[in-house]
Structures are given as structure tokens and as C-alpha cells.
Amino acid sequence: MKKIILLGYMGCGKSTIANKLSKIIQIPFVDLDEKIVEKMNLSINAIFEKHGEIYFRKVEHEVFIELLNAPESCIIGLGGGTPCYANNHELLKGDNVVSIYLKASIETLLNRLAFNVSKRPLIADKSPEDMKEFIAKHLFDRSFYYNQAQYKVVVDGKTIDQTAQDIVALLA
Numbered sequence: 001m002k003k004i005i006l007l008g009y010m011g012c013g014k015s016t017i018a019n020k021l022s023k024i025i026q027i028p029f030v031d032l033d034e035k036i037v038e039k040m041n042l043s044i045n046a047i048f049e050k051h052g053e054i055y056f057r058k059v060e061h062e063v064f065i066e067l068l069n070a071p072e073s074c075i076i077g078l079g080g081g082t083p084c085y086a087n088n089h090e091l092l093k094g095d096n097v098v099s100i101y102l103k104a105s106i107e108t109l110l111n112r113l114a115f116n117v118s119k120r121p122l123i124a125d126k127s128p129e130d131m132k133e134f135i136a137k138h139l140f141d142r143s144f145y146y147n148q149a150q151y152k153v154v155v156d157g158k159t160i161d162q163t164a165q166d167i168v169a170l171l172a
Contacts, residue, residue: 002027002073004171005092007146008102009139010080010120011112013155013163017102018077020164025171029075032082035063044079061086068094080138083145092148100167101149108156109135 004027006014015031022029033044036059040047047056060082067076068091083089092099104112110132117124123131153166 003068003094003097004073004075004167005078005097005099005149006075006102007078007083007092007099007149008080008155009104009109009135009142009146010122011109012080012102012104013112013160014077014102016160017155017163017167018075020160021167022075024164024168027073027075029077030067031077032060032064032067033079035067036060039063057081057085061088064088064091068097081142083148084142089145089148093150098151098171099149100151100153100170101146102155102163103146103152104155106132106136106139109139 004021006018006021008014015029018029018031021027036047036056037043040059042050044056047059060079064076064078064082067074078088083092091097110128113120113123113131113135114128117126117131123134126134151170153163153170155163158166
């Protein structure tokens with residue numbers, strides 16, 4: 001069964017686009033972070049606070065593998081950091097996997113993230129200037145991992161529908 005994996009930086013639109021894509025191609029969307037919350041019965045923030053990032057990344061890797069090995073087709077939305085840990089980037093190239101990097105510019109990410117900073121623990125305490133620098137550094141650090149995806153779809157200046165249609169065209 002086919003797994004469609006959407007990856008990219010926070011704010012690039014993984015969940016929003018995955019939900020739209022799910023309706024178009026009739027394959028369920030599974031958010032990796034939501035699956036982790038379900039399994040651990042704790043919020044992502046609580047897992048980080050209680051057990052630390054290393055533990056979180058271990059659980060994240062296990063849940064990602066469970067989803068990839070599940071018999072049904074699905075669209076998997078990864079957390080922004082998922083491809084960068086536990087060799088998860090290697091899983092983007094597996095059999096029956098289509099991985100798509102939703103690439104957004106620093107400006108696009110900054111504009112989108114400015115609206116819900118409080119829900120993003122990594123940037124909650126940052127000024128707009130600090131946030132821009134933080135995003136730029138993170139994107140630089142993560143670009144190697146993000147670019148392991150089989151496809152790249154640029155989301156800048158596009159609607160949700162346009163981006164979803166770009167992905168549908170890749171899948172055809």
C-alpha cells in the first residue's frame with residue numbers, strides 16, 4: 001500500500017495541504033504528532049518537558065515506522081524535525097513511499113508563523129527579528145534532510161488548492 005509523506009518546516013502547510021489532498025484522492029491523512037500524542041497520552045510539549053527531546057525523537061521514529069508498515073494507504077504529515085533524526089530521512093526513499101518536501105521561503109514561513117506563535121514552542125518566546133534568524137538557521141541546518149524527499153513542491157504564493165493540485169499531478 002502506498003504512503004504519501006509530506007515534510008517541511010513548521011508553517012509550510014503540511015497538515016492543511018494533507019487534509020485537502022486527502023479529500024481529493026480519497027486516502028486518509030495521519031498526522032505523525034497526533035499519533036504520538038495518542039500513543040503517549042501526553043501533548044508534544046508535555047513529552048518534551050517530562051522526558052526530553054531524545055526520548056521524543058525515539059518515540060517519533062517508532063511511530064513513523066509503525067505508520068509506514070501499516071497495511072493501508074495513507075498520507076503522513078511529519079513534524080518539521082522528523083526527517084533530521086534517527087535516520088528518518090532514509091525512510092523517505094522506501095518502496096511504496098512517495099515523499100514530498102513542501103518548500104517555503106523564509107518570508108512565507110515568517111508570515112504564516114507570526115499568526116500562531118503561541119502554539120509553536122520553538123518560537124513562542126522570539127521577537128520577529130529573532131524568529132527570522134531562527135527560521136533561516138533551521139532551514140539551512142535541515143535542508144539536507146528535507147532534500148532527501150523524492151519531490152519538491154514550492155508553496156510560496158500558492159493557494160491550498162493549487163498546492164494540492166501540484167501534488168496530485170506528481171502522483172498521476
